[in-house]
Amino acid sequence: MPELPEVETVARGLARVMEGVRILHVTLNRADLRFPFPPGFAERLAGQRVDALGRRAKYVLANLSGGDVLLMHLGMSGRFIIHEAETTGKPGTFYLATGGAESATDPHAHVVFTLENGTEIVYSDPRRFGMMDLFAQAEQTDHKLLRDIGIEPLGNELSGAFLNQALRGRKMPLKAALLDQKIVAGIGNIYACEALYRAALSPRRLAGTITSASGCTERAEKLATTVREVLSEAIAAGGSSLRDYVQTDGELGYFQHTFQVYDREGEPCARPACAGTVARIVQSGRSTFFCPKCQR
DNA sequence: AGTGGGACCTGTCCGC
DNA sequence: TGCGGACAGGTCCCAC
Known part of the structure; x- marks a missing residue:
């Protein structure tokens, strides 16, 4: 997937066009993604205004004026x-497939949101590992x-002390x-590899071994730092881990960001x-990609 | 409880 | 050129 930086970038892009705007109509081109759309999904969305749209983990969450939350995951x-819509400024497309997927011809365009100002948002997902749900805010x-x-x-919560406490006694591999x-x-597969590389920690090391009973270790501290670094740099680069990623303004924002170990076997x-x-x-x-020599 | 493996889907790429 | 197999950003669920 899209890991956190890509979801963050997508959420910002969606917020820009959806916040403060009412949903006019929703079309479902199939009954499910990863799991079925909840009963009345499209009907319940119609007429609600998007008050706020943001990200939690890799989920996009939209707070709606009718008291519901729309949850979307890109799988x-x-x-x-x-x-x-032309009235809202220059036309923009993001997450555009390299070939230029059009809603009319894309067989994987499963959901189409039409906003009251004419903007159309198409959700396309070939593998259908994505998901959408709709529920009352109280249930969140x-x-x-x-x-x-x-x-x-x-x-503010991620720190060496946090990792020390959370990984204490864990026998699973650090990765x-x-x-x-x-x-x-x-954190997804790419950034897990990258953060471990920067921290010079082996992905195979058992998680508990970077912790200590007496408090925070240097290793835990370092890993907390490199996790933040790789994620924030990727966000700054505009969401980097998608091959066909195109920024809102049409600039290719992608693969300007290169990874140090991911997909670099043999280098x-x-x-x-x-x-x-x-x-x-x-x-x-x-x-998992890593350097067996310097990652210990 | 913690951990590992399979399942869910389709598209693409590589070797034969 | 065609075909089979491996692999791909994630997460759930079910065995141990």
């Missing part, structure tokens, strides 16, 4: 294509998909711990004094 391949705290989610990595959304939310380690070679291993079914 692995979800994207929004925005056709702005207990929502199954949201209640167990961990801290936001870019807020798996970073991917665990119940601990820190929003020399970027660390000046290190003569290592980037390796690829599989951990819990997913590729």
